[in-house]
Amino acid sequence: MNVVRTAAAVRAALGTAPRPIGLVPTMGSLHEGHLSLVRAARRENPTVVATVFVNPTQFGPEEDYASYPRDLQRDTQLLRDEQVDLLYIPEVAEMYPPGFDTVVAVGGVSEGLEGAWRPSHFRGVATVVTKLFNTIQPDHAYFGQKDAQQVRVIRKLVVDLNMAVDIRTGETVREPDGLALSSRNGRLSDVERHAAAVLSRALRRAEALHAAGERSGQRLRDAMREELASEPLARPDYVSVADGDSLRELDSIEGPALLSLAVRIGDTRLIDNLPIEERGRG
Numbered sequence: 334m335n336v337v338r339t340a341a342a343v344r345a346a347l348g349t350a351p352r353p354i355g356l357v358p359t360m361g362s363l364h365e366g367h368l369s370l371v372r373a374a375r376r377e378n379p380t381v382v383a384t385v386f387v388n389p390t391q392f393g394p395e396e397d398y399a400s401y402p403r404d405l406q407r408d409t410q411l412l413r414d415e416q417v418d419l420l421y422i423p424e425v426a427e428m429y430p431p432g433f434d435t436v437v438a439v440g441g442v443s444e445g446l447e448g449a450w451r452p453s454h455f456r457g458v459a460t461v462v463t464k465l466f467n468t469i470q471p472d473h474a475y476f477g478q479k480d481a482q483q484v485r486v487i488r489k490l491v492v493d494l495n496m497a498v499d500i501r502t503g504e505t506v507r508e509p510d511g512l513a514l515s516s517r518n519g520r521l522s523d524v525e526r527h528a529a530a531v532l533s534r535a536l537r538r539a540e541a542l543h544a545a546g547e548r549s550g551q552r553l554r555d556a557m558r559e560e561l562a563s564e565p566l567a568r569p570d571y572v573s574v575a576d577g578d579s580l581r582e583l584d585s586i587e588g589p590a591l592l593s594l595a596v597r598i599g600d601t602r603l604i605d606n607l608p609i610e611e612r613g614r615g
């Protein structure tokens with residue numbers, strides 16, 4: 334595996350690389366969720382590029398940029414074990430040199446949910462993803478359903494700016510008790526880790542109600558809130574039942590929808606979601 338730190342070195346390394354090129358962007362502290370995306374990229378592309386970059390512009394001023402978990406040595410070994418061809422680890426000054434002054438802002442789908450609670454988050458994501466796509470020029474880029482809104486923001490970015498990248502998604506990888514894998518899970522104490530299973534329980538409860546025929550968005554949101562309230566350590570930012578495409582909040586569910594939530598457990602903010610499909614009932 335070739336490890337490089339500059340955009341110029343990426344271009345030089347990929348000049349003659351066989352296509353398609355598959356890209357897996359990450360913020361490191363890798364877990365099986367990331368690795369499932371790397372494996373999909375490995376199956377589907379002769380050239381696989383991974384990036385590890387904790388992107389400061391997608392963190393708000395009060396958020397955990399400084400304390401975000403970092404373990405480059407371990408990440409490098411894991412990616413080498415997965416037969417990644419090229420690992421790009423830019424420094425902040427390489428990505429955002431002095432004088433950097435451009436922002437990519439996606440409208441609509443980036444405004445609710447995470448966008449409402451983290452106002453500059455998706456601008457940071459769209460900007461860094463645009464830079465990575467321009468530098469690496471991948472044919473396929475892999476993102477996790479775990480960050481369902483991010484996937485929609487990036488799909489919109491690619492369409493609106495005519496980027497020749499096919500966005501591919503991987504299902505959320507979970508612990509046996511349902512907790513979605515996240516680099517932030519390692520910060521939970523034992524008691525908090527136990528409490529964090531309430532996120533997926535709340536989603537499953539709403540999913541079960543929907544499967545039993547409930548079509549009221551409000552009743553599904555109430556059910557998720559009730560489940561979260563059963564866990565004293567859980568403090569929800571939001572629970573949502575939204576249209577699967579626009580991510581607008583739904584009164585009545587008539588097609589594909591997204592159940593999602595963001596919950597604080599102690600000092601750690603966790604997000605999770607479940608897509609739900611219509612199955613011929615209404």
Ligand code: AMP
Nearest residue numbers: 359360361366476477479480505506514
């Ligand atoms: P991050 O390092 O958190 O920016 O995540 C990098 C990529 O891995 C993103 O596309 C995430 O959606 C994806 N990802 C994070 N957690 C999971 C998970 N539990 N299952 C599948 N993909 C994930």
